[in-house]
Amino acid sequence: MTHKIAILGASGYTGAELVRLIATHPTMEVAALAANSKAGMKMSDVYPHLRHLNLPDLVTIEEIDFSAIDLCFCALPHKTSQEVIRTLPETLKIVDLSADFRLRDPAAYKKWYGNDHAAPEMQQEAVYGLTEFYREDIKSARLVAGTGCNAATGQFILRPLIGAGVIDLDEIILDLKVGASGAGRSAKELLLTAEMTENATAYSVGGTHRHLGEFDQEFSLIAGRPVEVQFTPHLIPASRGILATGYVKGDAQAVQDALVAAYADEPFIHVLPLGQVPAMKDVRATNLCYIGVVADRRPGRAIVVGTLDNLCKGSSGQAMQNANLMLGEDETAGLMLAPVYP
Amino acid sequence: MTHKIAILGASGYTGAELVRLIATHPTMEVAALAANSKAGMKMSDVYPHLRHLNLPDLVTIEEIDFSAIDLCFCALPHKTSQEVIRTLPETLKIVDLSADFRLRDPAAYKKWYGNDHAAPEMQQEAVYGLTEFYREDIKSARLVAGTGCNAATGQFILRPLIGAGVIDLDEIILDLKVGASGAGRSAKELLLTAEMTENATAYSVGGTHRHLGEFDQEFSLIAGRPVEVQFTPHLIPASRGILATGYVKGDAQAVQDALVAAYADEPFIHVLPLGQVPAMKDVRATNLCYIGVVADRRPGRAIVVGTLDNLCKGSSGQAMQNANLMLGEDETAGLMLAPVYP
Amino acid sequence: MTHKIAILGASGYTGAELVRLIATHPTMEVAALAANSKAGMKMSDVYPHLRHLNLPDLVTIEEIDFSAIDLCFCALPHKTSQEVIRTLPETLKIVDLSADFRLRDPAAYKKWYGNDHAAPEMQQEAVYGLTEFYREDIKSARLVAGTGCNAATGQFILRPLIGAGVIDLDEIILDLKVGASGAGRSAKELLLTAEMTENATAYSVGGTHRHLGEFDQEFSLIAGRPVEVQFTPHLIPASRGILATGYVKGDAQAVQDALVAAYADEPFIHVLPLGQVPAMKDVRATNLCYIGVVADRRPGRAIVVGTLDNLCKGSSGQAMQNANLMLGEDETAGLMLAPVYP
Amino acid sequence: MTHKIAILGASGYTGAELVRLIATHPTMEVAALAANSKAGMKMSDVYPHLRHLNLPDLVTIEEIDFSAIDLCFCALPHKTSQEVIRTLPETLKIVDLSADFRLRDPAAYKKWYGNDHAAPEMQQEAVYGLTEFYREDIKSARLVAGTGCNAATGQFILRPLIGAGVIDLDEIILDLKVGASGAGRSAKELLLTAEMTENATAYSVGGTHRHLGEFDQEFSLIAGRPVEVQFTPHLIPASRGILATGYVKGDAQAVQDALVAAYADEPFIHVLPLGQVPAMKDVRATNLCYIGVVADRRPGRAIVVGTLDNLCKGSSGQAMQNANLMLGEDETAGLMLAPVYP
Structure with missing residues (x-):
């Protein structure tokens, strides 16, 4: 049918x-x-x-x-x-x-x-x-x-950590690198090739990006208390893709375990072995999402990198x-x- | 099975x-x-x-x-x-x-x-x-x-024209724009991002590119006489794709007709309406090949543009x-x- | 002062x-x-x-x-x-x-x-x-x-050849590769990063580009008879630069000699040794123009490659x-x- | 002389x-x-x-x-x-x-x-x-x-803050976006155009980048106590440039004031009005460094963005x-x- x-x-x-x-x-x-x-x-x-x-x-x-x-x-x-x-x-x-x-x-x-x-x-x-x-x-x-495409990326790397209680809810920072198509097919000066080539810019800095509405709604729901993350997207010279770097306070192994547990049976979301991170192009034009965790040199801190194709x-x-x-x-x-x- | x-x-x-x-x-x-x-x-x-x-x-x-x-x-x-x-x-x-x-x-x-x-x-x-x-x-x-990937592109736009006898066999010029992956995953200085960004270079200029061996073999076979085209590839800042611009002497409508006749039943090769040309990205990551013909302002001359994905x-x-x-x-x-x- | x-x-x-x-x-x-x-x-x-x-x-x-x-x-x-x-x-x-x-x-x-x-x-x-x-x-x-920026590039490689009478005036083909800034800071869909990345497109195909007015005026003046070149510009994923590939009929050494003679004392225009061609990025952000000549494998034909920065x-x-x-x-x-x- | x-x-x-x-x-x-x-x-x-x-x-x-x-x-x-x-x-x-x-x-x-x-x-x-x-x-x-080029960028945005005592020394995160030339003219697979186009990758994640040696030395010297920042560089599809996003805990106005005071007389380092951030391309091919501060929506937190040309x-x-x-x-x-x- x-x-x-x-x-x-x-x-x-x-x-x-x-x-x-x-x-x-x-x-x-x-x-x-x-x-x-x-x-x-x-x-x-x-x-x-x-x-x-x-x-x-x-x-x-x-x-x-x-x-x-x-x-x-x-x-x-x-x-x-x-x-x-x-x-x-x-x-x-x-x-x-x-x-x-x-x-x-x-x-x-x-x-x-x-x-x-x-x-x-x-x-x-x-x-x-x-x-x-x-x-x-x-x-x-x-x-x-x-x-939202940014909201999806951020949630894929953070929801299991908030849900499992393995990170400090008041110390979450999300730094995103995104391609131009996230802004749609709109003829805006800042999206021109001549402007974006060899460029990188932070935008909606300081907590003004609308996808924060989704983060706030969902993370607070999971945590059972208000959670406000810090979120800064950056436009990079690419047409597709989002790479999210999450900075969290928590034990890297516990972070890894929470992610592995959450996504063990998922067909599209894959967690890499602890210590590895994915590249933005690894998921190009697919419905995949890859996530990697690395322990920082300072104990109790971890970096979580996730990537997906914003249009897919x-x-x-x-x-x-x-x-x-x-x-x-x-x-x-x-x-x-x-x-x-x- | x-x-x-x-x-x-x-x-x-x-x-x-x-x-x-x-x-x-x-x-x-x-x-x-x-x-x-x-x-x-x-x-x-x-x-x-x-x-x-x-x-x-x-x-x-x-x-x-x-x-x-x-x-x-x-x-x-x-x-x-x-x-x-x-x-x-x-x-x-x-x-x-x-x-x-x-x-x-x-x-x-x-x-x-x-x-x-x-x-x-x-x-x-x-x-x-x-x-x-x-x-x-x-x-x-x-x-x-x-x-060869360049050889395929050039042949798709030229074989029907040579076969149908609608162009001057001694006046064929092929100018190709190609992405970096045509050179394979080889760590060569000229293929570095820092070298290729904002750059364009002609290479194998003057008839030294090896794919000419294929052009010579095939075009001469079709024509029943030696045919030597002029062929210059150019490296542009892209990872995939070939855009071939062919300059031929012949009536544009006859050129168009020969291409349409040759590819009418082909699943992957499509000829655009006379006067339109395809863009390199139109076929990205597929087995498609698009071809367009435009009459030059000088009668008896036509431009034929073809594109395909070199890796596909x-x-x-x-x-x-x-x-x-x-x-x-x-x-x-x-x-x-x-x-x-x- | x-x-x-x-x-x-x-x-x-x-x-x-x-x-x-x-x-x-x-x-x-x-x-x-x-x-x-x-x-x-x-x-x-x-x-x-x-x-x-x-x-x-x-x-x-x-x-x-x-x-x-x-x-x-x-x-x-x-x-x-x-x-x-x-x-x-x-x-x-x-x-x-x-x-x-x-x-x-x-x-x-x-x-x-x-x-x-x-x-x-x-x-x-x-x-x-x-x-x-x-x-x-x-x-x-x-x-x-x-x-015009395209007109300048084309003239730098062709004027001395027309003036010296070393090429066939009826068989001149110019194939240009140009960066996006040639179109100015105008918010047009086709100039968007998402559109141009990994892309290449021919435009104004068939002799409709306005810079042909300049070519016609100047080349006819030099030749003392009407001269109409064939000219096809292509947009490539770069912000600045023009690389022009000229296909001419004439002896490569005579072509080289005419260029060397014309530009011997010029501070900004330099002719490379016969057989070498310049890359678009070689002149980035400067007032330089580089030109190189290569003999084709077929006697009596030459390729002339010139490059300059369109904005400079x-x-x-x-x-x-x-x-x-x-x-x-x-x-x-x-x-x-x-x-x-x- | x-x-x-x-x-x-x-x-x-x-x-x-x-x-x-x-x-x-x-x-x-x-x-x-x-x-x-x-x-x-x-x-x-x-x-x-x-x-x-x-x-x-x-x-x-x-x-x-x-x-x-x-x-x-x-x-x-x-x-x-x-x-x-x-x-x-x-x-x-x-x-x-x-x-x-x-x-x-x-x-x-x-x-x-x-x-x-x-x-x-x-x-x-x-x-x-x-x-x-x-x-x-x-x-x-x-x-x-x-x-180091990354070390310079990070220090330009952080030294005045550490020196003025306006941020929490234990909560400094530096997220860098860097072009390919930072790795030199070395023919490495990961620096190829085909690999980097449409890509973004974090590297030396978890505190292993050698420029941390400089950060540790200098920041600890200024602070008079050990300071260890968290630092993650990311390779983006560009040839030149570094954009550093610093996440700090401190009052945004105090952060701004410390930067303005430090660089008031500097010919190359300029601090933007509070609330604005620079783009990577703003300083291309120069000795300039631009810095901007934005207050986060959560009081007591600020984002500091700095940019310079890594090769200059x-x-x-x-x-x-x-x-x-x-x-x-x-x-x-x-x-x-x-x-x-x-």
Whole structure:
């Protein structure tokens, strides 16, 4: 049986990545592609790399007959997403890739995004899409909220440590190195090749990045008390990928053990032997996440390095993994691609 | 039925790319990986990005029991390849990725490679591995010689034009832009990041690149007379990919028609509408090849731009395509991956 | 004596490059910086890398007292430039970096740029700014028209060959590899890091690039008959630099001799020994241009490779060289910087 | 008066960078270039970008007549450097760019470098070359030990904070992003373009990087008690540059004030307004260092970001600054170049 899939906001990078993944998925088929500003165009006009595929033309959201759709990926900008999703049929399974349903608390949403939420009741309903930690809820969910790509990376390396109580909750520092595609296909000066080549920049310094809303929500929930991490992302001259360096206070072996225990049966998350760290390119274009722990020279301190592909495991791959669960498919269907290296 | 595959020279980039492709191939399984200088190591020590796969450890070629192997990819350096291949069982199907069996004429081989061939009789037997043009021979071949990656790109844009007689055979110029991985995983100064970033260099200028041996052999064969193209490759700051710009004298529409006719039924080679050209990244990490034709402002001249991924369609993907044919599989098995973009 | 310099259009890359060069120029001083859309801002808000310099704030063009200015660099967009320049004092020395005064023939201007010229009489007056070939005229010029960066590169490798009559005028092919800054600091999708990394694309294919207007004008003038070259630029993943590969029919030694003769006394243009070619990075951030000639394997054909930095020798460095001449300074003043490598 | 300069180890990147800086230095002249393994070659054979300069050919160290040399830059590999320097004339002024004389304590040297020092008495004599903090000693020094490039960056952001007592000495974390040239012109697999493109990797994780020896020595000296920072460098896809992100516990305003006070009169080190951070490319190819402080959302914590060019301010530029002082020249002579951007 083939599942009919619609992608709303298909003209962004995450939309294109979903199409890439569906192209080799055994039981999914692209039934509709919507991009209001580009409705009427062929997908291959927007993304020539997809021209070999037999894809429907881009349409407006209004033109889609959702009764013929089994699952809808919503890759719209945040704020637009909530406006659209609340108008979709109540029976439609939805994986949202925007930021709109990641935070459950309307006040937290307003704090980080600045506006009142247009569908607060759906905030409650939505299941947070970090598959490895919300798997059972996702299976029966109607609306799953994809996580931030930085938020996913940070949580993969920290959740088991917070959960196991092996690190000092007040002394967590996350330093991320991220590629340009995390900012989407937006023509901004700072993302130009001429600007980024041979460059590196810290941004949202001092605790202003919106993904902190997710960290705060999730880590505090696990710990049963407020947890506020320090988080600084850095833009580096690459198109894809996130490498997260976590600085924690705790015994390195205990940190390692907590991670190994948490991910022992996970198909996509792998913990390296103690003392080794992964490289960003090791997971390129896949749904994999690698994590490595090293003891610092100062006892009681450890460095935890994690990496994933922001467009895949950090976004569209995660969305696909969740969709598989929602549709009753094998969780890894279409996602066991090997990394592209070099 | 699963085919047992051996890869000799598994520690190079083409070896790793073969492993990547086999990882999602429906009927192939990596049975043996040989790399004499790294025998005893795990493949994941050499290529950490493959650590999620269940692969055999690296061994020496001598340690492989070839009676249990259905097909052998030989990704050894040229000259070594011919020495090894002539010692392999006569019944073993072999796809060689080196330069050793591309040229049929021992004199031509010596001219371009400098040494006498160690297995001249096998030079005659080997089928040239440009699948789209030697498909039937490949199906029944025991030994297929993978083409040079530059040679493949140039032939895809030029063979139909020479065959159809629509261009001046004495006025063909090929200007290639190639990524660093074409030179393999060799620690050479000119391939260092510090040297290549923000750089571009022409190399083998003036008709000294060895892939000219293939161009000369094949184009002269098609034309029924000697054809010598002018060919200049340029190294650009990228890891993968070849973009070939061909300058030909002929009517652009006739050029377009010849290409469309040649590739109408090909699964991997696509000709764009007249006036459009492909970008190098459009085919990243796939077995696709895109070709575009543009008429020059001066009548009777056309520009033909072709692109492929040197490690995939230009090497390991082509090898897989040929192996599929040799094993009686669907030619596209395991090769319908969508490009990784951005 | 210090020359007071104004830069109009200071917020673009060529404006910033002029500031860089003036910073170490012995006799120039930045007296005014205009950028109408950013008037009121500090230059360091637009270009933080210039924050260590003591620069005037950005103003509108109207705010500048041109009576206190010795020379004005005009780095405005084309079309805007002609509108502004015709309003400037008649006694002001001007080096224009836009495309507006490169073509002397109003019809040619309209053909390539689409609109009627607003100051056709100034088109006649302007001296074409290719210093090495218009040196004497530039010394006494009031208005000098900076050349296109691609046009400069192509002319440096071809003018002496056309002038000396050593190549076939109907068989000239120019294949350029260029960095992203040639397109300026404009936030366009195709210039994004995520798009350009690992990519290469041909653009303006088929003889549609505007710099052809300059080639046609200059080469026909030298040859005394119409000359139309074939010219295809390619965008590669770099921020600065142009590498031009010229394919010509002529004796390589005669080509070499013509270049050596033309540039023997030039401080910035150097011809390599026959058989060697320069790399793009060899001239990074300088006013140098290197040229190398290689004989093709087919007698009577040669490859000529030239390289320069598009923002320096191809634009702001050339402008400075011309300004030096116009102000009676040593032509090389402030321009003898060594390349930044790696 | 022109100072005659010798460069030992001229074939490395720091040697080439010294030549670049001397090319526009008003009172220095390259009198001798030594590179034992390449003796007899022209410098332009090793570095074609320097071919426009009139440089002496490469010789062996033994061939240099040091009586005609005013100052010698020693850019040899560590361990070789100490062997060579102890044989040089006692009256020769030397700036060593290797690691050999950075640590004063023979035991510390052995701990970090593994071997006994060959010239422990010179370890005592050598002045640590961090100009801004050892200026007076450097003026009268015979032997100055250039600092590590990472060590320089880290110290520029941390020394004033430790000295002013405004941060917790036990809670200092340094996360560095560095370009490939920091590893020198060495043909190593991990530095290949194919490996580094689209990649990021942490290395020397856990407190094993040798520059920690310098941090420990200097910070403990300032603090009057042992200080051990946590330091993790990361290789990013760039050729030049270091961006250091420092995580400290202290009041952001106090941190800012300490930095402003320390560097108020420094020509090369600039502190940005509180709340702003510099980008790596802002200082490209110069002797500048920019530092910015941002308060974290959690009171009592601050992020300090510093950047410099590893080959210039982090190595050869620093060496030139020190040489200026040793020769009685203006400290900034030849070093006021503006950054190359983009």
